[in-house]
Amino acid sequence: MTxxxxxxxxxxxxxxxxxxxxxxxxxxxxTLQMQRxxxxxxxxxITAENEMKFEELQPLEGKFKFDVADQMVxxxxxxxxxxxxxxxxxxxQTPEWMFLNDDGTTVDRELLLxxxxxxxxxxxxxxxxxxxxxxxxxxxxxxxxxEILRKSRWTEIIGEDFIEYAFRFAHxxxxxxxxxxxxxxxxxxxKRDKIxxxxxxxxxxxxxxxxxxxxxxxxxxxxxxxxxxxxLEKYASLGLRIHLTELDMSVFEFSDRRTDLxxxxxxxxxxxxxxxxxxxxxxxxxxxxxxxxxxxxxxxDYTWLSGFPVRGRKNWPFVFDETHLPKESFWKxxxx
Ligand code: HAH
Numbered sequence: 001m002t003x004x005x006x007x008x009x010x011x012x013x014x015x016x017x018x019x020x021x022x023x024x025x026x027x028x029x030x031t032l033q034m035q036r037x038x039x040x041x042x043x044x045x046i047t048a049e050n051e052m053k054f055e056e057l058q059p060l061e062g063k064f065k066f067d068v069a070d071q072m073v074x075x076x077x078x079x080x081x082x083x084x085x086x087x088x089x090x091x092x093q094t095p096e097w098m099f100l101n102d103d104g105t106t107v108d109r110e111l112l113l114x115x116x117x118x119x120x121x122x123x124x125x126x127x128x129x130x131x132x133x134x135x136x137x138x139x140x141x142x143x144x145x146x147e148i149l150r151k152s153r154w155t156e157i158i159g160e161d162f163i164e165y166a167f168r169f170a171h172x173x174x175x176x177x178x179x180x181x182x183x184x185x186x187x188x189x190x191k192r193d194k195i196x197x198x199x200x201x202x203x204x205x206x207x208x209x210x211x212x213x214x215x216x217x218x219x220x221x222x223x224x225x226x227x228x229x230x231x232l233e234k235y236a237s238l239g240l241r242i243h244l245t246e247l248d249m250s251v252f253e254f255s256d257r258r259t260d261l262x263x264x265x266x267x268x269x270x271x272x273x274x275x276x277x278x279x280x281x282x283x284x285x286x287x288x289x290x291x292x293x294x295x296x297x298x299x300x301d302y303t304w305l306s307g308f309p310v311r312g313r314k315n316w317p318f319v320f321d322e323t324h325l326p327k328e329s330f331w332k333x334x335x336x
Pocket of ligand 1: 217
């Protein structure tokens with residue numbers, strides 16, 4: 001069979017999963033071109049990889065730049081796809097001006113809250129009815145031992161309640177949008193319990209939060225199936241919706257810093273397929289609480305993992321290969 005025939009005849013991933021959850025992909029202006037057909041066929045949700053982050057949308061105070069984000073939303077609408085918004089408040093990719101007065105001194109709590117509200121309101125109102133959910137706060141929980149919240153400009157200037165303010169501003173801006181707290185290492189028991197504690201406290205204060213985003217940057221060894229199941233149980237017990245927001249399956253363990261591979265080994269690919277298989281079994285088992293599973297990319301020709309944690313090292317984390325053909329991982333997750 002020629003490549004086109006094979007490509008066109010394979011089942012659509014999002015159609016296979018229509019009874020379970022949406023299947024999403026992170027996109028950027030380049031992948032929207034290179035992966036256009038693949039995206040249209042297999043995904044019914046998109047997330048902007050970078051183009052809706054603070055520094056992209058409001059690089060200078062009051063000077064919003066919506067052109068690229070608008071094109072993504074238009075692409076989604078033209079193709080019957082949903083859009084997940086990522087991300088409103090984060091300690092990274094936020095411009096310096098946000099935290100500074102004209103004279104270079106640090107802003108006070110009042111002004112930072114005002115700027116936060118203005119950003120959230122402007123962005124969410126623009127995409128009302130077009131973006132169904134937002135990662136309102138990204139990665140606020142610390143990876144260090146006892147510390148619950150990571151220290152950042154947000155905690156230093158506003159205090160720990162910056163999180164509830166962000167959710168309240170977001171709910172006011174678009175009462176229909178689903179509001180998520182999103183984080184990584186979400187299945188690590190210690191971090192999981194911190195996330196759980198944080199969200200429990202928000203719920204006790206009636207903060208408008210509707211879901212937890214599990215980034216799911218996984219690899220061929222970690223996390224364990226058990227830890228993922230326990231995390232899903234624990235988050236689901238809060239009565240919130242769950243999204244997998246940034247799924248990928250690195251072929252390298254996190255501590256593996258090798259740079260000599262020009263293609264993945266057979267062993268890596270078969271382990272990857274086995275893990276995708278088992279993880280999607282688990283995700284289907286929890287599909288009563290999971291509404292959306294987004295990959296942080298679509299096919300192995302582009303992944304942020306080729307720059308992280310080792311700069312310039314190629315990675316192959318998806319279920320479609322560099323030429324957009326299905327990998328063993330694809331066949332595993334559609335066979336159930
Ligand atoms: C994510 N951080 C971010 O949410 C996303 O916006 C970015 O494009 C890529 C990854 C993940 C992350 C990690 O897995 C480990 C350390 C820091 C950040």
